[in-house]
Amino acid sequence: MNNFSFYSPTYFVFGKERENEAGALVKRFGGKRVLIHYGGGSVVKSGLLERVKNSLSNADISFVELGGVVPNPRSGLVYKGIELCKKENVDFILAVGGGSAIDSAKAIAIGALYDGDFWDFFSGKKKIDKALPVATILTLTAAGSEGSNGTVITHEDGMLKRSAGSNLIRPVFSILNPELTCTLPPYQTAAGAADMMAHVMERYFTNTKDVEITDRLCEAIMLTIKNETPKALKNPYDYEARANLMWAGTLAHNDICGVGREQDWSSHQIEHELSGLYDVTHGAGLAVIFPAWMKYVVKHDVLRFAQFAVRVWGCEMDFQNPEATAYQGIECFEQFMKSIGMPVRFAEIGAKAEDIPLLVEKLALKSTLGNFVKLTPEDVRKIYELAV
Amino acid sequence: MNNFSFYSPTYFVFGKERENEAGALVKRFGGKRVLIHYGGGSVVKSGLLERVKNSLSNADISFVELGGVVPNPRSGLVYKGIELCKKENVDFILAVGGGSAIDSAKAIAIGALYDGDFWDFFSGKKKIDKALPVATILTLTAAGSEGSNGTVITHEDGMLKRSAGSNLIRPVFSILNPELTCTLPPYQTAAGAADMMAHVMERYFTNTKDVEITDRLCEAIMLTIKNETPKALKNPYDYEARANLMWAGTLAHNDICGVGREQDWSSHQIEHELSGLYDVTHGAGLAVIFPAWMKYVVKHDVLRFAQFAVRVWGCEMDFQNPEATAYQGIECFEQFMKSIGMPVRFAEIGAKAEDIPLLVEKLALKSTLGNFVKLTPEDVRKIYELAV
Numbered sequence: 001m002n003n004f005s006f007y008s009p010t011y012f013v014f015g016k017e018r019e020n021e022a023g024a025l026v027k028r029f030g031g032k033r034v035l036i037h038y039g040g041g042s043v044v045k046s047g048l049l050e051r052v053k054n055s056l057s058n059a060d061i062s063f064v065e066l067g068g069v070v071p072n073p074r075s076g077l078v079y080k081g082i083e084l085c086k087k088e089n090v091d092f093i094l095a096v097g098g099g100s101a102i103d104s105a106k107a108i109a110i111g112a113l114y115d116g117d118f119w120d121f122f123s124g125k126k127k128i129d130k131a132l133p134v135a136t137i138l139t140l141t142a143a144g145s146e147g148s149n150g151t152v153i154t155h156e157d158g159m160l161k162r163s164a165g166s167n168l169i170r171p172v173f174s175i176l177n178p179e180l181t182c183t184l185p186p187y188q189t190a191a192g193a194a195d196m197m198a199h200v201m202e203r204y205f206t207n208t209k210d211v212e213i214t215d216r217l218c219e220a221i222m223l224t225i226k227n228e229t230p231k232a233l234k235n236p237y238d239y240e241a242r243a244n245l246m247w248a249g250t251l252a253h254n255d256i257c258g259v260g261r262e263q264d265w266s267s268h269q270i271e272h273e274l275s276g277l278y279d280v281t282h283g284a285g286l287a288v289i290f291p292a293w294m295k296y297v298v299k300h301d302v303l304r305f306a307q308f309a310v311r312v313w314g315c316e317m318d319f320q321n322p323e324a325t326a327y328q329g330i331e332c333f334e335q336f337m338k339s340i341g342m343p344v345r346f347a348e349i350g351a352k353a354e355d356i357p358l359l360v361e362k363l364a365l366k367s368t369l370g371n372f373v374k375l376t377p378e379d380v381r382k383i384y385e386l387a388v
Numbered sequence: 389m390n391n392f393s394f395y396s397p398t399y400f401v402f403g404k405e406r407e408n409e410a411g412a413l414v415k416r417f418g419g420k421r422v423l424i425h426y427g428g429g430s431v432v433k434s435g436l437l438e439r440v441k442n443s444l445s446n447a448d449i450s451f452v453e454l455g456g457v458v459p460n461p462r463s464g465l466v467y468k469g470i471e472l473c474k475k476e477n478v479d480f481i482l483a484v485g486g487g488s489a490i491d492s493a494k495a496i497a498i499g500a501l502y503d504g505d506f507w508d509f510f511s512g513k514k515k516i517d518k519a520l521p522v523a524t525i526l527t528l529t530a531a532g533s534e535g536s537n538g539t540v541i542t543h544e545d546g547m548l549k550r551s552a553g554s555n556l557i558r559p560v561f562s563i564l565n566p567e568l569t570c571t572l573p574p575y576q577t578a579a580g581a582a583d584m585m586a587h588v589m590e591r592y593f594t595n596t597k598d599v600e601i602t603d604r605l606c607e608a609i610m611l612t613i614k615n616e617t618p619k620a621l622k623n624p625y626d627y628e629a630r631a632n633l634m635w636a637g638t639l640a641h642n643d644i645c646g647v648g649r650e651q652d653w654s655s656h657q658i659e660h661e662l663s664g665l666y667d668v669t670h671g672a673g674l675a676v677i678f679p680a681w682m683k684y685v686v687k688h689d690v691l692r693f694a695q696f697a698v699r700v701w702g703c704e705m706d707f708q709n710p711e712a713t714a715y716q717g718i719e720c721f722e723q724f725m726k727s728i729g730m731p732v733r734f735a736e737i738g739a740k741a742e743d744i745p746l747l748v749e750k751l752a753l754k755s756t757l758g759n760f761v762k763l764t765p766e767d768v769r770k771i772y773e774l775a776v
Contacts, residue, residue, distance in 0.1 A: 211632070244598070260631070
């Protein structure tokens with residue numbers, strides 16, 4: 001097991017109606033002047049935004065608001081939020097929404113205390129050394145940003161999708177009410193499941209040996225996603241299924257299932273170029289890329305893929321031919337994605353084979369990508385081709 | 389799933405030689421005048437205490453020290469530590485050792501900021517509203533106190549063993565170096581495994597339905613303990629086995645495997661009377677009590693015990709007769725305890741059948757005990773008898 005540090009100080013407040021505690025929680029964590037940051041539509045229509053405002057007012061906390069976050073959140077709104085924070089002396093940012101609203105809020109939190117261009121932290125020019133406190137009220141089970149130290153923003157100048165990370169932008173509290181996810185359309189529910197599954201798999205396929213505890217935790221979370229997603233799709237108001245998925249989504253990405261070993265993360269980067277170019281839902285893009293990546297790297301460690309097949313997908317181990325079991329696991333994963341309505345090929349998301357050279361070029365690999373197998377640009381091209 | 393809050397803000401610093409970061413970490417978390425609190429023997433002889441002192445000195449942090457903690461830590465030393473803290477203006481407590489040193493340190497941290505008798509917090513008279521920050525350097529994988537919000541102290545007046553808890557006594561950081569556990573004798577290694585397993589089982593046997601994610605996490609940790617303990621016993625210097633066990637022990641008790649549902653905790657209380665009266669190692673006492681408790685309550689939920697048997701112990705489900713599978717799981721657990729050298733009956737720990745009335749009396753049940761099955765004093769008596 002590799003040396004590691006694990007730090008997940010977020011106060012998670014989970015369950016029915018808990019968004020009504022927002023005001024008391026902001027006060028507890030020292031906020032006095034809040035920016036409420038959200039997308040649009042459902043947060044407003046459902047009355048959630050109003051309830052959150054009431055909760056803040058009841059706790060004598062003043063606020064300004066900024067809506068309009070879009071999926072794959074953009075730099076334009078981040079600049080606007082930073083300006084608003086500076087003008088209004090905001091000292092606390094409360095994201096209400098899914099990963100996009102939270103990531104956008106984290107970027108604003110970094111930029112609000114910085115005189116230069118916030119993009120410096122995403123282009124690698126600067127390291128995050130301070131940020132406003134961020135908290136979240138989650139409405140979409142997917143990205144895991146409610147418990148993570150990362151944020152991903154797309155810059156409109158060139159549609160570059162880049163990430164930044166620091167423990168300073170881990171949410172101080174996150175309110176997780178599974179009821180808020182019951183109105184999600186099936187496609188978003190499924191794309192969320194694909195995203196969560198991908199967060200675990202990026203950590204599961206590793207070259208570090210003998211980290212049984214982390215393996216088992218990964219498998220625990222993947223089994224839950226596998227079993228609970230179809231229930232939530234069949235009956236969107238199945239609270240227990242929504243609750244299991246919501247908590248699984250947080251644990252899939254607060255790094256509890258990644259510690260002590262090398263992680264991969266190549267599929268995420270390969271997908272980022274897809275959603276950057278075609279504006280496809282991140283989870284759907286991952287459902288397309290992951291089976292292709294798996295088929296490309298399976299021979300690197302057949303027994304690890306066989307373990308995945310047996311323990312997660314319930315395949316029987318073929319002791320005469322472990323490779324057959326390994327491929328069966330990949331097939332099960334791909335079939336699962338199809339069964340929940342996710343795309344698994346380029347055409348289903350409007351991506352085109354002729355764009356592959358452009359995708360590889362935009363990825364702008366300086367050396368190699370990932371850790372499980374270190375991929376060259378040529379490898380990445382072949383993975384895109386397997387996804388066509 | 390029940391509503392819950394989950395808060396585990398401890399900064400975990402895991403791996404080889406990381407105790408050398410103690411000074412820098414104390415500084416980071418604001419400590420200036422430290423009480424180093426420990427047991428004796430091995431911490432001193434191994435040179436660990438010296439390394440920790442050097443690390444503090446190198447970070448310009450002054451300290452006083454108090455050794456002498458014994459297993460099932462006593463009130464006497466807590467009183468002494470509180471006095472020392474007040475006299476020396478200590479602002480930070482660093483426990484070096486296992487659960488006993490940590491629990492004693494937590495009790496001192498509570499008492500140091502209180503004018504009355506610290507026992508008020510253990511007898512239920514007072515609620516903890518402040519405490520000095522506590523940090524730990526763990527040398528024994530067992531109690532999980534390095535990541536938990538609890539402490540258990542035995543008062544010498546009547547040998548009453550009682551607990552107290554608050555997020556204020558969750559360690560601010562915990563250094564976990566598996567190498568420090570490689571010199572543990574087999575009995576302590578095994579008793580630690582029994583303790584960890586018990587922490588999970590107290591949370592696993594629940595009446596709350598449909599919390600798959602928590603079930604799976606419990607099973608992940610139990611599988612790890614089952615597989616890694618024999619390796620650590622066979623080769624005490626197997627770093628990977630020690631590392632898996634150390635991290636499993638922390639996760640077994642920071643409540644990640646308990647959220648969202650009713651927990652039981654009757655076996656712990658039934659055991660506390662055993663170790664209070666006979667001063668037996670806590671884990672060994674649990675190895676005696678748990679099989680008896682299981683046999684007493686199995687019929688309350690046969691399928692949950694069958695799940696335990698199948699998923700943790702690899703039993704084949706007997707669909708004609710699930711009760712047979714349930715009993716097989718209990719048998720596997722008991723056999724596992726025996727195989728790692730743990731006692732499973734009263735006589736092996738010097739407990740006597742004729743003391744059972746005294747044990748039940750000392751437990752002083754006001755109403756019932758536990759949640760999976762609510763036990764009356766008569767039930768507790770029968771459980772003790774099953775352990776004879």
